[in-house]
Amino acid sequence: MEKYCFGIDVGGTTIKCGLFDTEGTVLDKWEIPTRMEENGSHILPDVAETVLAKIAEKGIAKEEVAGVGIGIPGPVNEAGEVPVAVNLHWGYVHIVKELGALTGLKVKAGNDANVAALGELWKGGGAGCQDMIMVTLGTGVGGGIILGGKILAGAHGAAGEIGHAHVKDNMEEACNCGNHGCLEQLASATGIANLAKKALSASEKPSLMRKAKNVSAKTVFDAVKEGDELAIQVAAEFGNYLGKALAVFSAVVDPEIIVIGGGVSKAGPVLLDYVTGPFREHCFPPCRDTRFALATLGNDAGIYGAAKMLL
């Protein structure tokens, strides 16, 4: 009988690993380094080794393991194939086949942002829901679309790439993707810092933000909490871009809940205040009661979601 499941989250520096029971309780949690050398060819063997070592350490029979779920920073299709994952120095890799052969276990693979979204649906901010949009506000803007409790991968593995939704015309700066005017350029930690820098240089107003050596999204929301006028203006600008974009996304998939995570979400509930207003103003009226929540699993969302893919 299947009693256990592994959840693996491959990042650029470390690989996070979790051993779960089939109810979703984490029984053990550890990390191994991500070895990038030789085109990242050690990554899957290292994952297999640490999984098999854990099975031996815990005296688990292979028949008791439902499988290994793994999240990867790159596009992954339904079959578990990665065409290319720049951040891991990978070309084409068939994760399900390769990791399956290395471990003798059932494997499922997904894009890391999508997998983290599934984790938040299972045990985090979206618990109890089936249909969710997850937004991750970090260095970039990531996303994941969960429908009927399952990750939506998309025809090019690009479903949920909401950071690259076009939200602003005539923007001169280019996004990392090469386009201009992506949501990521305005609502990521970097984007918020840029909005703040522009507001500071365009105004003579005093602001707590002027004291910061490097203005960051945290600088902005810390100042918002102190009632800083210029910071409030920046937060409103950010919230307007993100809230309007989420309203558009809701006209497409109409989720039960929108969960916001990533480093920027550490600002707390005040963040939602700036997003929900513009959302409700611009969404299709029947969607106005769509719930919003903050993510709760932090960096563990990936291992939870990876394990959930098997269960």
Place this chain on the structure above:
Amino acid sequence: MEKYCFGIDVGGTTIKCGLFDTEGTVLDKWEIPTRMEENGSHILPDVAETVLAKIAEKGIAKEEVAGVGIGIPGPVNEAGEVPVAVNLHWGYVHIVKELGALTGLKVKAGNDANVAALGELWKGGGAGCQDMIMVTLGTGVGGGIILGGKILAGAHGAAGEIGHAHVKDNMEEACNCGNHGCLEQLASATGIANLAKKALSASEKPSLMRKAKNVSAKTVFDAVKEGDELAIQVAAEFGNYLGKALAVFSAVVDPEIIVIGGGVSKAGPVLLDYVTGPFREHCFPPCRDTRFALATLGNDAGIYGAAKMLL
């Protein structure tokens, strides 16, 4: 053994009906009037009556009928419940339960635009695909999202309501939904006519469109085909709004194909020329090869899709 299936498309004036075999060949096609009196309470009994009459007429045994699929102009949830359908003068109706009791057959129900999208996926412009965005450019802008060959209904029955995606800020005129700046206001037949009227009054340029008594979307695309400069400008403006919006929708669900139907699509392939450019310029780069096609089933898409729900 199941050999037959009914597809019903309820409109404001007529109810279109189709008898299909399970391969999707239409065996018979007819219409009955939509009786709106007494809060539309005759509609489902009329549908039941015509279905049962057809079964008797053709000498079909009930066991040979897979069921009745029905498309409704209003929101329908996964269970087949309609909270309210203004166009039919309906309050709450549990279609699956009521029509099931009236016919003794299995019933599935969906929103008409979503059901038409499923029809186009099955036997029309999207045939052979599993994941599709359908856009219907008529008096309004309707839509349907099909993922894994199934209609996406959404938490409020509002998935695919892409006509109400916000695409333009500071628009004074209100949309039928009450919001301002919806895609429907710029890319529907009405929207295109409004863009043309504005272009005509803002310019002194000669244009074939000036000859029309009432400028319509057809006037615009007819003039485009004659090389009319002002009409080309209007078509480009329309294409820019629709193409950019579809690029955003693709960052959410990443479909294999985008199918464009409705009265405006009768303009033919020239329509796609104006949409695909702005789409490719603004979409997430891996989605650039997303296919575009025109709908092919016309007004029959609804009965095809309704039947397909059962198969």
